[in-house]
Amino acid sequence: MGAAPVLARVDVTAVGATFSSLQAGGAPDFGLTIDLSSNPASDDPKDLVITLPQGLVANPLAAQRCPIDAFNADACPAASRVGTTSVVAQIEAPLGPQVTASGDVYNLVPPAGEPARLGVVVRPPLASPQRYQVAVRLRGDRGFVIENSMSGLERTAGGLPIRIQRIQLNLTGQVAGKPFLRMPTACRRAEIAVAVRSWDEPQVTTSRATAFTPSGCERLPFRPRLSGVMGAPGATKLRSHVPVTASVISDPSDAAVAATTVTLPLALGVDLGSLQKLCQPDQFAADACPADTRVGRARLASPLLEQPLELPVYIVQRPGELPALGFRLFGGAILGRTRLGGAVTNVFEGLPDLPLSRFDLTVDGGPRGLLQAVSDLCTPRTRRDAQATFAAFTGVDVTVATPFAVDGCPAGAGAPVARTRYRIVEGLAVSRLGRAVLTLRVSASRPLGRATLALPREVAPLRGSRPIVRVDGRRLGRRALVLRGRKLELRITRPGRTIEVRWAGLRASRALAGAVARGRRAPLTVRLAVVEASGERRAFTLRVRARKL
Incomplete structure (x- = not known):
């Protein structure tokens, strides 16, 4: 041998x-x-x-x-x-x-x-x-x-x-x-x-x-913004198939967006009849979705690109879940998740760490349109508010609320009621031993007169703990802070456009502290309700990802 x-x-x-x-x-x-x-x-x-x-x-x-x-x-x-x-x-x-x-x-x-x-x-x-x-x-x-x-x-x-x-x-x-x-x-x-x-x-x-x-x-800014437009000439009436564009605008020098959750205005709903033709998961993975499952387009602008990318968007079957929007990017698959329940919510995770200046997602209207108006879009009281939560690669979460514009209203239609714009930066840090710190900054385009903050069930205040709260830079006294269980009420005597909360006296559950120590960042639910100085009430459900303290 x-x-x-x-x-x-x-x-x-x-x-x-x-x-x-x-x-x-x-x-x-x-x-x-x-x-x-x-x-x-x-x-x-x-x-x-x-x-x-x-x-x-x-x-x-x-x-x-x-x-x-x-x-x-x-x-x-x-x-x-x-x-x-x-x-x-x-x-x-x-x-x-x-x-x-x-x-x-x-x-x-x-x-x-x-x-x-x-x-x-x-x-x-x-x-x-x-x-x-x-x-x-x-x-x-x-x-x-x-x-x-x-x-x-x-x-x-x-x-x-x-x-x-x-x-x-x-x-x-x-x-x-x-x-x-x-x-x-x-x-x-x-x-x-x-x-x-x-x-x-x-x-x-x-x-x-x-x-x-x-x-x-912690030194890297994160300042995403949301804008949107819905409707078109002849597509604003009740049950019309409505084109909708949601836009995310960011500074390319900021931290990149890792995940986003966008809740559309209550004036919009899904036409279930448009879900008869779906791209199957294997077709989507092979970049071979049938043409009749295309429901819109995405446009991505970056300082890395000479021209923005134009990408087709498909409606894709998700086994055991609602169908969702999906598109292909640089050979990879970005497939969202859909939530229904009062409003239509789209969730996209696994986004790339790339500097972007703008991302537009358009859902087409027309006879095969996916979205329809559940009320006349051109009335002054149309519910136009959209909400988005952006998760940065740095671990920061930002929630914004802004009204969508309406296109195609006939001449003489009443002007829409002006709505307040919000930007909310939230964070929760948890130590291995269970010590927790919650931070929250609320910025509004109009003065706020009262606010209520409800902690997630996995976090509780320690006995005698009180957060530090500032309104337009002025610290609130102890009498302005009313704590009942996990709920904190802020009684603001001088309305302001910014509310800052830092709550250090918190205790995380053992399960939460262990999960964070292992590197898991499951989102928790923090509820915020505000009353504007005008009497207008707004409620927000914030998804906060706990990080290591």
């Missing part, structure tokens, strides 16, 4: 990542070091795949783009340079020395259909430059990681065989004062993986990873 063949392959022996800052959402300089070894010594690395975690993205529009022809001629403009590289290699010859070749990284004009492409030029001493293109893919099918592929690494330089032992890539955080790199906006462990294939055994892949954890999430 002959000896077993020795597997020829290249191993990733070490991966190291450095950042000039770990600030979440920041724009740090980034360095990646990859150490390689060959076994046996005859094989060489051929293909390299660097997978960056969700949220660690580069903005290809922040720097000038170098045309491919200029890159191939090593003539990229300086304004397209976004980093440097160095390669350590051993000359494969008797007493061959170890050499280091430096080079540059450029922002290239990507081929059609690619979000970005990088170019790496390595300039070995006494040899011609070596050029590599790095294809960039945003993998929605893998949790929105960023896959960077570089193929065909050279085995020779200047006619001499070489063995690559180390590759160093450095990307600049800012180009000409504009952020080029962006850190994830979640302060949790993130992983960078490197995989390599060799020339002699390309079917064998070896890989290694390194990890980092962004910090400073």
